[in-house]
Amino acid sequence: MTRLLYYENSYIKEFDAVVSKVIQESDETKIVLDRTAFYPGGGGQPCDTGVLVGENGRLNVVRTYTEKDVVYHVGDLSGEIKVGDSVKGIIDWDRRYRLMRMHTGAHILGYSVKKVFGLNVGFHGGALGVDKSHDDFNTKITRDDLSRLQEIIDDVIAKSIPVIVLWMDRKAAEDYIKKYGEKLTFLHEGIEKIRIVEIKDLYAVPCGGTHVKNTSEVKGLRLLKRESKGKGITRIRYTLVD
Ligand SMILES: [Zn+2]
Numbered sequence: 001m002t003r004l005l006y007y008e009n010s011y012i013k014e015f016d017a018v019v020s021k022v023i024q025e026s027d028e029t030k031i032v033l034d035r036t037a038f039y040p041g042g043g044g045q046p047c048d049t050g051v052l053v054g055e056n057g058r059l060n061v062v063r064t065y066t067e068k069d070v071v072y073h074v075g076d077l078s079g080e081i082k083v084g085d086s087v088k089g090i091i092d093w094d095r096r097y098r099l100m101r102m103h104t105g106a107h108i109l110g111y112s113v114k115k116v117f118g119l120n121v122g123f124h125g126g127a128l129g130v131d132k133s134h135d136d137f138n139t140k141i142t143r144d145d146l147s148r149l150q151e152i153i154d155d156v157i158a159k160s161i162p163v164i165v166l167w168m169d170r171k172a173a174e175d176y177i178k179k180y181g182e183k184l185t186f187l188h189e190g191i192e193k194i195r196i197v198e199i200k201d202l203y204a205v206p207c208g209g210t211h212v213k214n215t216s217e218v219k220g221l222r223l224l225k226r227e228s229k230g231k232g233i234t235r236i237r238y239t240l241v242d
Pocket residue numbers: 043103107197206207208209
């Protein structure tokens with residue numbers, strides 16, 4: 001089991017760790033550490049990239065993933081890194097920070113959709129990117145609606161609202177998020193402790209991603225366009241504004 005530093009503090013850019021496993025495959029190396037700040041992907045948020053630097057070698061981390069509570073850092077190894085070595089992990093912070101801003105922005109978009117269309121309308125899948133993202137919602141959204149949503153988003157960012165993380169038992173989590181029109185889904189089956197990301201007193205949703213600590217850090221989120229995906233689903237495309 002890897003200790004997940006990104007859940008203790010999502011702003012950790014560099015960390016020290018000890019190598020617990022090295023898997024050498026034909027064209028890539030996989031390294032497991034006792035702890036990591038690399039987000040291994042999930043919930044629509046892509047995994048982190050970066051580098052692991054040891055005394056005698058260096059892994060250029062091109063992707064990370066998790067399997068059974070263990071995080072694997074995958075990439076090209078130059079030199080040598082072996083079990084027991086101390087390494088410094090350095091995350092590609094520009095990329096990760098944009099994904100954090102984007103992820104919090106996605107939650108603000110989710111909130112704006114509920115505010116305009118009602119609590120029963122919600123998120124129906126999506127994908128976050130460093131430059132562009134999209135989310136699907138289970139309602140018809142017209143081009144004219146986009147400006148209403150944009151106004152709400154701008155307002156939430158301008159209000160500098162804290163973004164907090166709560167861990168709750170299933171039952172408590174279910175009750176807590178109900179008033180925000182959210183419920184636990186098949187994704188949370190079998191999970192005892194639910195992680196909730198809340199834009200303070202505005203919108204709380206179960207989420208495993210990394211977030212900025214205040215809506216002001218999103219800086220700007222611009223809705224680009226909407227597309228009908230059929231069956232009453234609308235896709236909204238958006239990007240960050242600096
Ligand atoms: Zn999320």
